[in-house]
Amino acid sequence: xxxxxxxxxxxxxxxxxxxxxxxxxxxxxxxxxxxxxxxxxxxxxxxxxxxxxxxxxxxxxxxxxxxxxxxxxxxxxxxxxxxxxxxxxxxxxxxxxxxxxxxxxxxxxxxxxxxxxxxxxxxxxxxxxxxxxxxxxxxxxxxxxxxxxxxxxxxxxxxxxxxxxxxxxxxxxxxxxxxxxxxxxxxxxxxxxxxxxxxxxxxxxxxxxxxxxxxxxxxxxxxxxxxxxxxxxxxxxxxxxxxxxxxxxxxxxxxxxxxxxxxxxxxxxxxxxxxxxxxxxxxxxxxxxxxxxxxx
Amino acid sequence: xxxxxxxxxxxxxxxxxxxxxxxxxxxxxxxxxxxxxxxxxxxxxxxxxxxxxxxxxxxxxxxxxxxxxxxxxxxxxxxxxxxxxxxxxxxxxxxxxxxxxxxxxxxxxxxxxxxxxxxxxxxxxxxxxxxxxxxxxxxxxxxxxxxxxxxxxxxxxxxxxxxxxxxxxxxxxxxxxxxxxxxxxxxxxxxxxxxxxxxxxxxxxxxxxxxxxxxxxxxxxxxxxxxxxxxxxxxxxxxxxxxxxxxxxxxxxxxxxxxxxxxxxxxxxxxxxx
Numbered sequence: 001x002x003x004x005x006x007x008x009x010x011x012x013x014x015x016x017x018x019x020x021x022x023x024x025x026x027x028x029x030x031x032x033x034x035x036x037x038x039x040x041x042x043x044x045x046x047x048x049x050x051x052x053x054x055x056x057x058x059x060x061x062x063x064x065x066x067x068x069x070x071x072x073x074x075x076x077x078x079x080x081x082x083x084x085x086x087x088x089x090x091x092x093x094x095x096x097x098x099x100x101x102x103x104x105x106x107x108x109x110x111x112x113x114x115x116x117x118x119x120x121x122x123x124x125x126x127x128x129x130x131x132x133x134x135x136x137x138x139x140x141x142x143x144x145x146x147x148x149x150x151x152x153x154x155x156x157x158x159x160x161x162x163x164x165x166x167x168x169x170x171x172x173x174x175x176x177x178x179x180x181x182x183x184x185x186x187x188x189x190x191x192x193x194x195x196x197x198x199x200x201x202x203x204x205x206x207x208x209x210x211x212x213x214x215x216x217x218x219x220x221x222x223x224x225x226x227x228x229x230x231x232x233x234x235x236x237x238x239x240x241x242x243x244x245x246x247x248x249x250x251x252x253x254x255x256x257x258x259x260x261x262x263x264x265x266x267x268x269x270x271x272x273x274x275x276x277x278x279x280x281x282x283x284x285x286x287x288x289x290x291x292x293x294x295x296x
Numbered sequence: 297x298x299x300x301x302x303x304x305x306x307x308x309x310x311x312x313x314x315x316x317x318x319x320x321x322x323x324x325x326x327x328x329x330x331x332x333x334x335x336x337x338x339x340x341x342x343x344x345x346x347x348x349x350x351x352x353x354x355x356x357x358x359x360x361x362x363x364x365x366x367x368x369x370x371x372x373x374x375x376x377x378x379x380x381x382x383x384x385x386x387x388x389x390x391x392x393x394x395x396x397x398x399x400x401x402x403x404x405x406x407x408x409x410x411x412x413x414x415x416x417x418x419x420x421x422x423x424x425x426x427x428x429x430x431x432x433x434x435x436x437x438x439x440x441x442x443x444x445x446x447x448x449x450x451x452x453x454x455x456x457x458x459x460x461x462x463x464x465x466x467x468x469x470x471x472x473x474x475x476x477x478x479x480x481x482x483x484x485x486x487x488x489x490x491x492x493x494x495x496x497x498x499x500x501x502x503x504x505x506x507x508x509x510x511x512x513x514x515x516x517x518x519x520x521x522x523x524x525x526x527x528x529x530x531x532x533x534x535x536x537x538x539x540x541x542x543x544x545x546x547x548x549x550x551x552x553x554x555x556x557x558x559x560x561x562x563x564x565x566x567x568x569x570x
Contacts, residue, residue: 008397010473013401014390018383026409031418043423045406068465092311098428099311106315112552112559116523117541121325124534130337132324168317173563178541180564200303229413232504238564241528253505260419261509270418277416284411289538 181215332399491562
């Protein structure tokens with residue numbers, strides 16, 4: 001009995017350094033967030049209980065709805081595009097080809113590169129009137145600059161630009177996950193398919209894709225969650241010196257940040273946070289349910 | 297046979313195109329960082345500037361306190377990485393190898409939060425930090441980054457793959473739990489630690505929103521938000537912006553290229569566990 005107590009005590013000394021930090025800076029804020037969403041508070045004056053006021057306000061808040069809509073639209077674009085691109089890249093780089101490691105390293109590099117720095121280059125390269133991309137498009141097609149895409153400088157092209165940028169930046173990361181998934185595909189399946197006279201394309205659609213279903217599902221979930229949390233992509237591609245986004249580019253996390261740290265409406269900001277939390281929670285629940293199903 | 301060659305050519309062409317699209321922005325960045333502002337957008341562009349303007353690389357240190365930014369970031373990154381590796385491997389040892397009351401409940405606490413986005417509780421976290429007097433201190437970023445559930449998860453997963461018999465034998469030999477952790481588990485877990493180090497390093501170095509919330513004083517800023525500040529203040533200093541961007545990228549590039557193997561393994565294993 002005494003030995004057990006001692007054992008538990010020792011175990012606690014192992015856990016304590018991490019757990020104390022984790023509890024104070026993650027667990028407590030999390031519980032606090034829920035409570036705060038029912039409050040009205042500017043951070044200085046006493047808190048006031050607001051009941052469901054914050055949530056009622058959400059329903060009427062057009063900038064919030066705009067931010068939610070933009071985030072959903074961005075997610076709808078970025079998720080399938082990244083999924084398809086990283087899968088194709090992984091299949092290409094899973095073959096025995098020269099320079100395979102070079103290609104893998106190069107594809108992965110944008111993922112680790114500083115977003116602020118690459119967004120700056122991106123904005124230069126895609127500058128509507130001066131950048132080489134439109135310069136090239138103009139030289140090849142002869143379309144005047146005024147009719148070429150305005151990329152991150154225009155309202156209509158902002159979201160597609162964010163999507164293209166994110167796919168470029170992150171596809172290497174998901175490619176690595178797919179490569180790991182491809183390692184797990186039984187090579188006999190390909191041999192059997194080849195014996196049956198299946199073409200390369202048929203093997204891809206009837207062996208690779210179904211065999212990778214669990215990986216694709218995992219990638220899908222990760223992509224959805226990460227794109228709902230997007231913030232830095234939009235600030236660095238679209239915001240000017242004041243770090244403000246307009247109606248065409250505002251996203252959910254930007255709305256939380258601005259409501260809390262600029263407007264100092266901590267309660268209302270927490271209510272927006274709860275929306276983000278609920279969305280991610282739903283996606284996670286789908287993951288659990290789907291994971292069970294895929295495992296059989 | 298001819299068809300095979302055509303296929304091969306097609307694959308290589310495709311791969312070279314993709315690789316080019318991945319690399320060209322970086323080459324463009326380096327090339328522009330050695331140019332005068334007026335030459336950055338000359339079309340057709342000059343990939344290797346005729347008169348490379350190395351001055352850009354000396355000017356950036358005086359235009360903005362880039363040295364301070366790099367020092368701040370390096371300091372934060374090193375401290376966070378060390379704390380993260382130590383505390384999470386420490387806790388993970390208990391979760392993986394020790395039997396004690398409340399183990400599953402505590403671990404459930406970690407499991408439940410791993411799916412919660414930080415952005416959903418960053419506001420109350422800020423309020424707590426401010427209450428503790430940590431706003432506009434580096435300690436805030438350290439507290440924010442150093443105790444992640446991810447680290448505990450990763451290390452615990454690795455320790456579980458080490459046979460329990462190893463610990464049992466060491467216990468019989470009279471080694472204390474701390475001794476087992478320090479002399480047996482830690483040396484064995486090099487691959488997992490490398491993965492954790494590289495992930496923490498890159499995350500902390502590139503973190504944007506955290507420093508943006510907590511570090512508003514210029515002398516406290518990290519490279520990312522310092523660079524962001526520079527870009528918004530001197531938006532038409534193209535050459536200088538590119539030079540500063542190259543400098544901001546370099547440390548991560550070096551770390552990535554030297555530890556690449558662990559990085560790829562790390563992504564692959566954390567991806568597969570789902």
